[in-house]
Amino acid sequence: MQTSEEDVRRLLTAIGDDPFRPGLIETPARVVKANAEIFAHTGETTFTDYKLFEVATDTDMVVVADIPFYSMCEHHLLPFFGTVTVAYQPKQQVIGLSKIPRLVDWAARRPSVQEGLTTLIADELSRIVSAEGVAVHISARHMCMEMRGINRPGTTTTTQVTRGIFKTDAMLRQEFQQQVH
Ligand SMILES: [Zn+2]
Structure with missing residues (x-):
């Protein structure tokens, strides 16, 4: 599962902004990438990386x-x-x-x-x-x-x-x- 750029554009529209204005045009792609990192282990129940x-x-x-x-x-x-x-x-x-x-x-x-x-x-x-x-x-x-x-x-x-x-x-x-x- 991943956030889509469309999800982020919908949120930006919902808060009253224009997702296609210059400052926000690259934002959906950045948010998708950031979310993948921030929520990387969502749903995982066991930690396996240890000795x-x-x-x-x-x-x-x-x-x-x-x-x-x-x-x-x-x-x-x-x-x-x-x-x-x-x-x-x-x-x-x-x-x-x-x-x-x-x-x-x-x-x-x-x-x-x-x-x-x-x-x-x-x-x-x-x-x-x-x-x-x-x-x-x-x-x-x-x-x-x-x-x-x-x-x-x-x-x-x-x-x-x-x-x-x-x-x-x-x-x-x-x-x-x-x-x-
Ligand atoms: Zn809270």
């Missing part, structure tokens, strides 16, 4: 902090963006470190809500790597809250999902929280 490595059983918590992401809210198709911090307590295997930002990118490139994005990253990481626990924290700004609606520029929304040992081990959860702030 696992065996490690010692006493390996400490793995944290990848402040991974930037850009997504589109599913209510208004306006951007929301910010940073994701992902942590897990390995059992016997770890996932290649560079694959965690890839997982975030994969999850973000579809229409979503922040809570859903947080859960999707936690679910996929839990499925991929056998871990004692997983924690995901997202801090984001929503253009649908800043450009319209309640019009509150600069407001940050935070969401968090914890699984396994991060639910039961207060010390570990606290250690994770320190990485977030």
Whole structure:
């Protein structure tokens, strides 16, 4: 599935502009291309681009902090963006470190809500790597809250999902929280 240039011209007409004026003539083609990138993983339920490595059983918590992401809210198709911090307590295997930002990118490139994005990253990481626990924290700004609606520029929304040992081990959860702030 792809947006067609005709879809974009129809939208431009609907908002009261002329899709054939010089400034907009190339726009439909650009929007089609941008949408293909921004929504690249829409509908995909499993992340497959990773490798696992065996490690010692006493390996400490793995944290990848402040991974930037850009997504589109599913209510208004306006951007929301910010940073994701992902942590897990390995059992016997770890996932290649560079694959965690890839997982975030994969999850973000579809229409979503922040809570859903947080859960999707936690679910996929839990499925991929056998871990004692997983924690995901997202801090984001929503253009649908800043450009319209309640019009509150600069407001940050935070969401968090914890699984396994991060639910039961207060010390570990606290250690994770320190990485977030
Ligand atoms: Zn929205």
